[in-house]
Amino acid sequence: MEHPWWRLLWNDRREAVFDIALVVGLHVFVWTLGRLYPGVPGIERYDWIGGLWLAHLLNTALGIGLLARRRYPMALLWPVAVISVAQALLIAFGPGPFLQINLPSDPWAPGLTPLVVYAAVVYQRRARWLMWVLIGFVTLVCLRPWTFPDTDTVLGGALWSIVPVLLGLSALGLRDRAERAEREQELRAEQARADERARLAVEMHDVVTHRINLMVLQAGALAVAGEDPAVRRAAEELRASGSQALTELRDLVGVLRRSETEPQDHRADPPASLPDLDELVAQSEAVGMSVRFTVDGRPGPVTSAVARTAYRVVQEGLTNAHKHAPGAHVDVRVLHSDDRVRVLVRNTATAGPREPNDSGGGVGLLGLQQRVELVGGTFRAEPVDGGGFEVEAILPGYVPTEESADA
Incomplete structure (x- = not known):
């Protein structure tokens, strides 16, 4: 089944709605501020690039990029770090700023820097050392320690860079505690199941x-x-x-x-081999069923519990085909590998009248699934293309039992 497109950016719809609302709200907020306070002191400082169009373009692009902050936080942190350093260099050695600055104490970083830094701290899981290096550059540009004792600049820069880092670390701590509590609950539930x-x-x-x-x-x-x-x-x-x-x-x-x-x-468990499936197949053929039986791989020793479970899978698959798909052709395949056994029973669509008064209602398959999972295997039973049905079990080669433990 294909995942919807929004799965590329979010884990669920709640995250998607929240982030979309955040981005729309930020753009509405900025647009409202621009209408309420249209004047920008020292607008002539931006004449060298033709006005504030570049600042608006970068802020808009970063705002839209916030939609990807959960999955790709570094894709946002890199532009913020580069823009911040470029702004500082242009102010110190070039023609002047290209981001909008209303007051001398305003940080030399994009307006969305706090959100980007917070997202990087919370959601970046790999290459965190590089994340901290980039955050360090952004923090240096925001704080501008060389302007000390200009406390307004330092406080504004701390609010823009250090506070988001602290909030992100706090959120990480809360998430770790929640995950640890969830793991402990799972362990308690598993212990309760083991006791039962x-x-x-x-x-x-x-x-x-x-x-x-x-x-x-x-x-x-x-x-x-x-x-x-x-x-x-x-x-x-x-x-x-x-x-x-x-x-x-x-x-x-x-x-x-x-x-x-x-x-x-493994040495304590007495090895065994799969029961004689040829006899089981022959019994089905004797009642008129068309069965093709193949074995792939080199059969190796398995524990007795696995051998009998594989036998039951084939037996139940043939029984279901006889009851629910009379006249169908059945393929029985057993694939051996080094540490597991795969059993597959597939039948085509029915080619004759079904037996009346079918009973069971799938209870046999449910019991078979429980038996397969009990020995540590995986079970699958589902319709296939063309009206047929398929039963598959992948079983481990070794399953410890009480006898093997006492051997």
Whole structure:
């Protein structure tokens, strides 16, 4: 999505409205002063440049340039420094000033110098040493210490240059404190989430794992003691499914209980590989789905939690394509790199009647997204051009779990 043009200068509309109102207000204020006090003492001093047109042009340009003070403060500070130094040199060694000066104690700097200096102190983040050098030149020209003890000149120059610097430094201090308070609030919220995750992990471990263990033991006993071969097979399948669910649940509980701030020891985590996705693809093809499966890169070892999450991504993508896009062609891609695995499932538009009574409402994708984010990955599921749909997950190669921590 393209950003609006005003994003080049401002972060939000409030800043844009404020700066535009500031510039318009300044121009109206200057125009009003010019109408109320049209006379300029010593106007003949500016005859060498044909009048005050250059002063008006420079002040107008700087006024419009204030619209960019938040993003490009140095683009305003440079002209102010050059104009101030040029004014001082022309007064001392040349034909005279080119900026309007009403009183001898008026600063030899543009009228918008305080705003420009303040903006530079607050918004300039890089090359601040150069900013301070330029501000130093502007301050020297404004103060004119060689006129001491002319206190009017020194006070006027301080008001034009030093006071904006002090106000800018105060604003920086307030902003830093606000950012620090925001970071502390985020840390407290993250700690609260970690505590809640640990509490949920304990409950899952104490309740769910115990129940599944009992189910697996009972299914195993039935497989041994049952007399009917069909019953024994069903019990063995139930025991195997329960064992697999127990392993996955322990992985998820381990991720929940594992603190993100603990050191991660890759050597302690037992390496694994991705489950057999060919069998999953073959099952989809057996029900009439057109699937193309490709693997790019050299498969490397990953942790068991990541391997099972990748399997679930492919499984959910194929299930959604079967339910919501019958007759569509599906592409399943797995891309391996040194430290991550990218899983992509994309289907074209539907080419047949959909199954009635679709259920789920996207809950499967929501749960899948939570599972991917739980292991530190990123998840994306969205429509694509042509009426198709795409599910993508980028998973890290290593995710610490309780088992890896105890290994």
